[in-house]
Amino acid sequence: MKARSMVMLSACACISLALGACSSPFGSSSREVMYAxxxxxxxxxxxxxxxxxxxxxxxxxxxxxxxxxxxxxxxxxxxxxxxxxxxxxxxxxxxxxxxxxxxxxxxxxxxxxxxxxxxxx
Structure with a gap:
């Protein structure tokens, strides 16, 4: 049970990091930056x-x-x-x-x- 919880927690952490790396450094979507x-x-x-x-x-x-x-x-x-x-x-x-x-x-x-x-x- 504990092993399963650790795997789930690790998976969530990896997904969060991956999504955070895809965000724009300017705080807006890339579409907004392209159409400035x-x-x-x-x-x-x-x-x-x-x-x-x-x-x-x-x-x-x-x-x-x-x-x-x-x-x-x-x-x-x-x-x-x-x-x-x-x-x-x-x-x-x-x-x-x-x-x-x-x-x-x-x-x-x-x-x-x-x-x-x-x-x-």
Whole structure:
């Protein structure tokens, strides 16, 4: 009887260890990690034209991120439904900043889309 209990206890311990080793180190399932939203800086970078990318001083990881209210007096909105709403402003340093200013893109992080940009000089 005692031998049978020890075998059962050992089997449970082995199964627990095996299942524990399969869990994600980040505390979430692997599916959640695979579908993480892209960084707003990367979304803005992917929207740049070839000529804009040529004038970038650094790379997309160097961009500055802030929250702003999208308004048509300051920004050119591709989607007018975002007027008056809080969005993410990604500022990418340009080697043409003295002449034109830095490149700025408005990103809606929920949809992962660029919804506008700043009006450069």
């Amino acid at each position: 939203k892209p960084d707003a800086r990367e979304i803005a970078w992917k929207s740049l034209s070839k000529s804009e990318k040529k004038e970038v001083d650094g790379d997309w990881k160097d961009a500055k991120v802030s929250k702003v209210i999208a308004d048509t007096s300051t920004y050119r909105l591709d989607d007018a439904s975002f007027a008056g709403k809080e969005v993410t402003l990604v500022t990418i340093r340009s080697d043409q900043r003295e002449l034109l200013g830095d490149i700025q893109k408005l990103v809606d992080e929920a949809s992962g889309k660029v919804i506008g940009s700043s009006m450069r000089k």
